[in-house]
Amino acid sequence: MTVKTMQTNAVKTLLEKAAGLDNAEGNPRMKEIIHRLLSDIYQMIEDLDITPEEFWKGANYINEVGTNMEAMLLAPGLGFDHYLDIRQDARDELAGIAGGTPRTIEGPLYVAGAPISNTEARMDDGETPGQGMLLHGQILDEEGNAIAGALVDVWHADTDGNYSHFQTTHSEFNLRRRILADENGFFTARSIVPNGYGCPPGGSTLQVLDQLGRHGNRPAHIHFFVSKPEFKHLTSQINLAGDEYTYDDFAFGTREELVVDANPISDEALIKQHGFSGEFLDVHFDITLVRTADSSIQEAHPRARCTLEQA
Numbered sequence: 563m564t565v566k567t568m569q570t571n572a573v574k575t576l577l578e579k580a581a582g583l584d585n586a587e588g589n590p591r592m593k594e595i596i597h598r599l600l601s602d603i604y605q606m607i608e609d610l611d612i613t614p615e616e617f618w619k620g621a622n623y624i625n626e627v628g629t630n631m632e633a634m635l636l637a638p639g640l641g642f643d644h645y646l647d648i649r650q651d652a653r654d655e656l657a658g659i660a661g662g663t664p665r666t667i668e669g670p671l672y673v674a675g676a677p678i679s680n681t682e683a684r685m686d687d688g689e690t691p692g693q694g695m696l697l698h699g700q701i702l703d704e705e706g707n708a709i710a711g712a713l714v715d716v717w718h719a720d721t722d723g724n725y726s727h728f729q730t731t732h733s734e735f736n737l738r739r740r741i742l743a744d745e746n747g748f749f750t751a752r753s754i755v756p757n758g759y760g761c762p763p764g765g766s767t768l769q770v771l772d773q774l775g776r777h778g779n780r781p782a783h784i785h786f787f788v789s790k791p792e793f794k795h796l797t798s799q800i801n802l803a804g805d806e807y808t809y810d811d812f813a814f815g816t817r818e819e820l821v822v823d824a825n826p827i828s829d830e831a832l833i834k835q836h837g838f839s840g841e842f843l844d845v846h847f848d849i850t851l852v853r854t855a856d857s858s859i860q861e862a863h864p865r866a867r868c869t870l871e872q873a
Contacts (some may be wrong), residue, residue: 568608577601623766632766634670638813639767639778643667659794659859661704662852667815668797669785671725672717673868676738683739685716685753690736692721692754694842695824701747701788702850708747709851715740715787716751723759723780727870734870752836755824755843758782758807771812778812781805786849787862793851794859800847822847 567573581597582588606612627633637643647665654660677683686692701712717738719725726732737756741749761768761778768778782805788796799815800822801808809816824843827833833842854860 565611566608568605573604577604623769627766630762630766632762635761635765636767636770638667638669638815639761639771639776641814643669644814654794657856659852659854659856662794662850663788663796663798664817664819665796666798666817666820667813668862668865669799669813669815671728672785672787673727673735673738673870675869676715676717676735676740678713678740678742680742681744681748682750683741683752685718685737685739685751687733687736689733690720690754692756694836694838694840695753695755695845696750696827696836696838696842697753697784697845697847698748698750699847699849701743701749701790702848703793704850704852708745709790709793710743710745710747712743712747712749712788712790712793712849712851713740714743714749714849715789716784718753718756718784719759719782721754721757723757727868752838755802756782756784758805761812776812777807777810779807780811780813781807781816783815784845788849788851789861790851791860792853792855794854794856795861796849796851797862798849800845802845 577597577600578584580600582593583597607617627636644667647667650665651660697716701709701714703709717725720729720732720737724732726734726736726738737753739751741751743749758780760780761771771778782802783799784802785799786796788798798820800820801811801816802824803821804824808821822845824845826841827844828841833840836842
């Protein structure tokens with residue numbers, strides 16, 4: 563039998579005091595959020611008849627997530643990142659600025675301050691093994707006009723699914739570059755073909771996913787920030803077609819419009835022209851930005867991100 567206590571004066575008073583609503587100090591927005599959070603959790607405890615054992619197991623799990631630094635991995639795995647994108651898409655619709663290349667999740671592995679190049683860049687350090695990849699495209703507006711000088715910030719994993727900075731065997735900013743598109747909006751990056759990755763075995767995120775009967779794998783993908791004054795900032799990523807997890811991404815990052823073919827190129831003249839040692843994969847991805855006069859959305863939304871000072 564479930565005990566009903568939520569509507570009692572004792573619980574209502576407890577919620578107000580716990581959220582600081584009984585005093586004039588503190589941050590009103592924080593009080594509003596905490597009061598709603600506590601109310602929903604208390605209600606869940608009542609509705610699902612959560613036991614003290616289950617509650618304290620959850621509390622200890624929160625400690626573990628922090629210790630393992632997996633909160634930023636658990637969030638996309640539970641759909642929070644994708645849900646925020648759904649809400650932002652709806653806001654754009656209401657504001658009349660929907661369209662262009664679709665946004666999708668940023669992920670937790672961006673590092674600010676990557677080396678910047680004009681038009682072309684080599685992303686790998688020449689020491690990282692992997693098949694060559696030529697990534698290229700054009701930045702356009704919604705009328706199909708080229709956007710000169712757009713900044714393309716691109717990053718991806720290696721063939722083991724590891725990212726520089728988070729994997730200490732990588733050189734600084736390996737597989738991370740910023741490229742300024744040329745006067746016709748074109749950009750080119752020479753790199754290696756990335757692989758997807760899985761959540762750490764035995765880690766906090768996989769513990770939850772196992773209980774939900776889900777896997778913790780991502781497909782091969784490439785991340786983008788694309789920006790230019792007077793245009794809406796784009797956070798997106800492409801998935802390489804053919805990966806077994808392309809349409810089964812544990813982080814819900816896949817969008818149909820962002821699945822891109824990687825075409826093998828074996829022509830010797832093209833191999834030599836682009837500086838590869840053998841067959842490479844050609845990945846073509848054009849990007850469409852949306853004009854806006856709202857300066858607040860012309861840059862990436864504020865968020866704690868890694869920054870690495872370049873030597």
